[in-house]
Amino acid sequence: MGTLAEEIFSRRVGRQVRAGEIVVAPVDYVMSHDNTTPIAIESFKKLGMPIWDPERVIIVFDHMIPAPTRQAAQQHRDIRDFMAENGLTTLLTDGICHQVLVEKGYIVPGGLVVGADSHSCTYGALGCFGTGMGSTDVAVIYATGKSWFRVPETMRISLHGHLQPGVYAKDACLALARTLDVDGATYMAMEFGGEAVDGMDISERMTLSNMSIEMGAKAGLVEPDERTLAYVAPRARDPFEPVYPVDPTYAREVELDVSLLEPQVSCPNEVSNVVGVTEVQGTPLDQVFIGTCTNGRLDDMAIAAGVLEGKTVNPNTRLIVTPASRDVYAEAARLGYLQTFMEAGAQVNTPGCGPCIGRHQGVLTAGERALTTQNRNFKGRMGDPTSELFLGSPATAAASAIAGHIADPRQFV
């Protein structure tokens, strides 16, 4: 008996556990990327133990790929050397870690995966307990295959009703961030449900789960259903058995009717600083960015292409589109979306984190303003500390790129 989080940990450790207990649990996989692996390597060496299971340690290059500087190239070189020395063979360079782990079947319902990246909570969309930790915790998992967890209390989020045309999972999530604030779910698991979530495909659920950390959560879980199983079945690398909540007791329940929700925009410099798009439309933009682990998937590309079809990016702004993975990129090319973006005047980047972390492929200078589909708008996140970031859906981003200022996407859909 318990919430989805409690049930996942109970099965892991072979006894019924409750929120608040400390457990040591084995993980399915551990992931670190090109930015967090170097410190993990240092910690792993201090530990002086061998690798637990070379098949289950995944390294992804996504934060600085292709390498934008000699320093980044050296970091990649050092990681490749470490992998060779330790018999590690799973180096993924196909796009953003969270997207690639899901696409390639490392994530299954009932699973437990730790990543050295805060958005590892994305895996919750498939009913897998995914959570972010730092490099040293991850180094301990490289060596032991286990970590300690405080079984979290759960906040049940029920999204009722149906989203209007032009309003998406991203908008629902931003509305939730306004309600809960940036620490409303700290130390807790969020468990998303309700008819709006039932109606979402996996990609949209990944957007919800991805942003659960922006409210402080440790995980953002969605109970598996037929859509989950249909998505996972052809991909799963390991046999799996889904886990479901059983007579759960929630620490808190939050209800949100999304039927009347308008497109939402998060304003600088805090994710919870959210207003309806009509309150900020007209705000001039220097740059618009569509991509990231939050909104860089095929459906996001389709939505943006639908808005941009036959239109032109405003000459006062610039549009950057970065598909989240090689699969998304290839499929978006095949379906003509990339052609649409390029004809509209967008720059299409290779898959990866890109400008979301302000290192390359679209960095902002002093005083510039951008609207982006990413998950956080911290001060200076995309470049200069005086630049400003607004967050919105791919539709809002595409509409804003055409207008040259923040625009309501509902006129285009």
Added chain:
Amino acid sequence: MARAWKLHDNVNTDEIIPGRYNMTTDRASLARHCLCEVRPDFPAGVKPGDIIVGGRNFGCGSSREHAPIAIQTCGVVAVVAPSFARIFYRNAVNIGLPLLVCPESERIEEGDEIEVDIAAGTVSNRTRNEIYNVEPLPAFIGRIAEAGGILEFIKTYGWEGVGA
């Protein structure tokens, strides 16, 4: 006696060490850029023994361990705040940077002379002549902290030592 560096609510790890400066594991370089954009006077002004006093939800955002490493390398001996974000909290405990959960820390002002007594669980504000209580660490986390971090804990006890 240590100087308090008072920061706002929701200090995120991008503020502690911006993404442009964390493409390295070089401790000195991380320390040089610690809080460099939100508190430009910090990297040059901080002295060994100083204390950061944050607002609620200190350390939110990215999982980058570069953040507590940068703070620790600056010589900061503790971070005091009413609450901490989860990943930062684990990272700090793991590397042996003391975090003190102190609901009354809002009373501390920038530049106050303060002192922490980790064993006693108190923060003394010499400037204001006040003493604030610190919430005790959960027992298991206390054991990791006592060991000096998670690497030392695992080397000494292994996971069997957890008793969970």
